[in-house]
Amino acid sequence: MAKVAFIGLGVMGFPMAGHLAARGHAVTVFNRTPARSQAWLETHPGRSAETPAAAAADADFVFTCVGNDDDLYQVTLGPDGALSRMRAGSILIDNTTASADAARKLHLEAGKLGIPFLDAPVSGGQAGAENGKLTVMVGGDAEAFAQAETVIASYARAVVHMGVAGAGQLTKMVNQICIAGLVQALAEGLAFAKNAGLDGERVIDAISKGAAQSWQMENRGKTMLASQFDFGFAVDLMRKDLGICLEEARRNGSLLPVTRVVDAYYAEIQKRGGGKLDTSSLMMLVDRDH
C-alpha cells in the first residue's frame, strides 16, 4: 500500500479519494474549502493537510483533481503547491480535464525535480467516480505509468496509457468532440419526432438497436423527450472542455465545424441561465415546446 495525497475534493475527487482509501492506501487530503475535507474525514480513514505542499510532502503518489489549468498551476506550482515539497521519485498524477499545454508544462517542471508527471483525465462522470468505474486516459512516461497503474485502478474500470505527456488530455478532448455533435444530432432527431407527431419513446426503442444507436440515445434520449436536463455533465463544464478542444484544434490544424457550432449552442444555453443543466439540454434549442 502507498502513501497518497489527494488534492481537490469536488464531486469527482471526493469519491475518487474515497476509493483510494478503501483500497488501503494511506490518504492525506487537501481541499480549498476545509469543510469539504472535514466531511471526507468523517466517512473515510486518513488525514487532512493545510496546504497542497503539506499534503504532498510525504506521499509516493500525489493526485490533483481541480477545476481548470489555473487551479492546477496553483496547487502544483504555486507558493504552497505540491511540487514545492514532493520528493524526487514520487509521482504527480493530474485527474483534472485541463489543456494539453498544461500537461506538457507540468511534465517539464516536475521533471526538473525528478518527479514524473502523468496527465490522467477521466470519463464516466459523477456516477463513475462514485462507483469506482471511471475510464482514465493517461499521458506520460511508460515507466511512471507502470508504477502508478494499479494505484489509479483503485477508482477505475480501465486505465489506458495513450502516449507521451498531454496524450491523456488529447484523448479526453476526442471524447468531448465526439459527444458534442452526437448529442446535437440526437436532439434534432428527437425534436423532429415530436414535431412529426410520433411517439418519441417508441421511436427510440425502434431505432436504438441499429446504426443510429449511441450511449447518449440509450441513456439520455427519453429524458430529453421529457425535458429533464438535470443529472448529467453540466453545460458550464462542457464549455470549459470545448474551449480547450477548440484552442488545441486551431493549433494542430483540425477543422471542427460542427463542434464549433455546438459550442455556440451551449453558450446560448448559458445565456438563458442554463449553465448548470446537463449537456443534453441542447434539446431546448430545437424543441419548439421550449
Place this chain on the structure above:
Amino acid sequence: MAKVAFIGLGVMGFPMAGHLAARGHAVTVFNRTPARSQAWLETHPGRSAETPAAAAADADFVFTCVGNDDDLYQVTLGPDGALSRMRAGSILIDNTTASADAARKLHLEAGKLGIPFLDAPVSGGQAGAENGKLTVMVGGDAEAFAQAETVIASYARAVVHMGVAGAGQLTKMVNQICIAGLVQALAEGLAFAKNAGLDGERVIDAISKGAAQSWQMENRGKTMLASQFDFGFAVDLMRKDLGICLEEARRNGSLLPVTRVVDAYYAEIQKRGGGKLDTSSLMMLVDRDH
C-alpha cells in the same frame, strides 16, 4: 402461407424476397430489369411477372422496394401499377425509404380500392437484408399491421408499428437525422486524434465504452481512420433520404441546423465524385491527409 408479390429486386429487395420465399410463401417477383428477376429465379422458388400489375393480381400481400417516390408511384399508381389489379382486402406494403407524403397519398388511393397500405421502410442495410435481420418501421392501420406482421417478419429482427400512415417513414427520418450529425462528430473527433498525433485505434478502444460510444464508432471508427469508405450506406442514397427529412422538417417546423450542414458536406463529397462512397466518408472533409 400466403401469396406474395415482390416488386423491386435491388440490393435490399433481392434478399428480402428471398427470405419471404424461404419462409414458404409463394412469391412472384417483378423487376424493371428482367435479368435481375431471372437471377432471383435461378436461386429461389417462385415465379416472375412482366408487370407490377401482373405480379400483384393474385397476391395477398404486395411488397414494393424501389428507389424513390416517383418509382413508387409508377409501380403502384402507374398504367401497369400494382393497384390496377390488386383485389380488395389484399395489403400493399412499401419498403422504400420514401416521403411521408407519398405514404399518405398511397394510403388514400389504395384505401379507395379497399386495400390497406402500410409504409414500412427498413434499417439494417444490405447486411441486414441478407441475413434477414432488418428493423421495419411501419405506419398504417393497426388491423392491417396485425395481418401483415408475421409475413414482414420473414426478413426482420423487429417489426414495429409506429402509428398512422406515414409514421414508418417519419421514424426512418429520425434515424437518418440522428446518424448524420453523429457521423460528422465522429469524423471531427477522429481527425483531431490524428492531427494531435494520437494512436486513433487506441483512442477508440479507450473511449468506446463510455458516453461517446455509438454503433458508428464501434463499426466504422477504425475504417474511417484507415480511409476505407467502401462498404456502408452510400452518400447518394443518404442525400436522397436527407432531402426527404429536410423537406418534411420545413413543413413540421423542425430546426435541423446541423443536419442541414451535414447534408451540404455530403453534397461536397458528391461533387468530388464520391457519391458511391459510404456515409463515413465525411472523414475526408476534415482529415487533412485528404
